[in-house]
Amino acid sequence: MVFLRSEEHLERWLDANGWEPGASLTATKLNELARRWWWSRLDPDWRPRPPAESQQILDDIGLTGAFWQLA
Amino acid sequence: MDDLDLRIRTHLYASFVRDGAAQTPEAAAAALGLEEERVQEAYRRLHDAHALVLHPGSTEIWMLNPFSTVETPHRVEAGGRSWYGNCAWDALGIPGAMHGDAGRIESDCPDCGELLELEVRGGELVRGAELLVHILVPARHWWDDIGFT
Numbered sequence: 001m002v003f004l005r006s007e008e009h010l011e012r013w014l015d016a017n018g019w020e021p022g023a024s025l026t027a028t029k030l031n032e033l034a035r036r037w038w039w040s041r042l043d044p045d046w047r048p049r050p051p052a053e054s055q056q057i058l059d060d061i062g063l064t065g066a067f068w069q070l071a
Numbered sequence: 072m073d074d075l076d077l078r079i080r081t082h083l084y085a086s087f088v089r090d091g092a093a094q095t096p097e098a099a100a101a102a103l104g105l106e107e108e109r110v111q112e113a114y115r116r117l118h119d120a121h122a123l124v125l126h127p128g129s130t131e132i133w134m135l136n137p138f139s140t141v142e143t144p145h146r147v148e149a150g151g152r153s154w155y156g157n158c159a160w161d162a163l164g165i166p167g168a169m170h171g172d173a174g175r176i177e178s179d180c181p182d183c184g185e186l187l188e189l190e191v192r193g194g195e196l197v198r199g200a201e202l203l204v205h206i207l208v209p210a211r212h213w214w215d216d217i218g219f220t
Binding site for chain 1: 072077080081084085088120122136137158159160161162163164165166167168169170178180181182183185187189191194195196199200201202203204205206207208209210211213220
């Protein structure tokens, strides 16, 4: 997952590498996602998060649809 | 992943944040008073459970997500220290993982190489909000090749 300057830069980057587009989101949305996703990672009592909870985080952020389905 | 694996994992994260470097199985075994072989086995189980990522074919730690143990294009200042995130997602996750409200991220646009700067304050993105984020790999395939993802 990468940050890019704009849609124009994204299209050039995909073309240059011959890659099909995946999914785009705003940096603001990613910040919201990243904060929730990683918040407990350093907690001493950390336990693996059940996949359903991870999926719920994506859903809550509005990242829905086939691309964002974990399984 | 059993209780010993979780104990080792907690130690690895804490020591990485303290020292800025990932411990080898030998160092972790010495710190925890365990046999090195048992620690190596735990590293492999933690890797298989996606609780950390090892360099291919070794017990050398590559990722303690969201932290990278090696240099990447995603540089983070948080908690008064410098870190590398594995990707855009991880870079923005480091301030939160450290339960801090602030962080600065520098990355490079993979198209033009231009420096991209982001800043988080009060948990909100206050700089770099105009930037775009792109992920190539669908969620169900993220762990097929986590380095590429």
